[in-house]
Amino acid sequence: ETGVTQSPTHLIKTRGQQVTLRCSSQSGHNTVSWYQQALGQGPQFIFQYYREEENGRGNFPPRFSGLQFPNYSSELNVNALELDDSALYLCASSLKKDEQFFGPGTRLTVL
């Protein structure tokens, strides 16, 4: 059984650019959640996708958007990057409301 994978591992962007992060969910899972973890903080919920539809959203601006594909993999897109967007972005997959399994994260640095 393959766990949750994320790509890329690390990414460096400049302010104003756009970025796309990718997540492959664990086999059999139909729900993907994205979290932002700033340095020294706990993860903050961005949004969740269930069967290709957004199922809930945290307190993040519209420039944070996402997609879920028919195979339940997912993308997180961030437009007009700001310095404060520098963080570890974590993806978690689950079977609806069951336990969430986290990937290793993508470390985004905005210069």
Place this chain on the structure above:
Amino acid sequence: GNSVTQMEGPVTLSEEAFLTINCTYTATGYPSLFWYVQYPGEGLQLLLKATKADDKGSNKGFEATYRKETTSFHLEKGSVQVSDSAVYFCALDSSYKLIFGSGTRLLVRP
């Protein structure tokens, strides 16, 4: 709204010492409670969970009991090892999302 408060770290202990990391929560209803661990450079791993009041979650020598009366879910281990050095996050299940505390860094010295 729902929230989680953890004791601030870092917590520094000698090997074989007793560990307690405090966690209290504010929530509507009775959410499931979790402890996650994050090793350097890695994502989150579920350490243990409890789904209702008075439940005790346990794993790898770690334990935590869901206390409704004190709204707490303190993490304990009787004898820590150097390999337990990591950041520990308390979290609650709020409908479709997890709400995390700010994390407590544990450093265990040989």
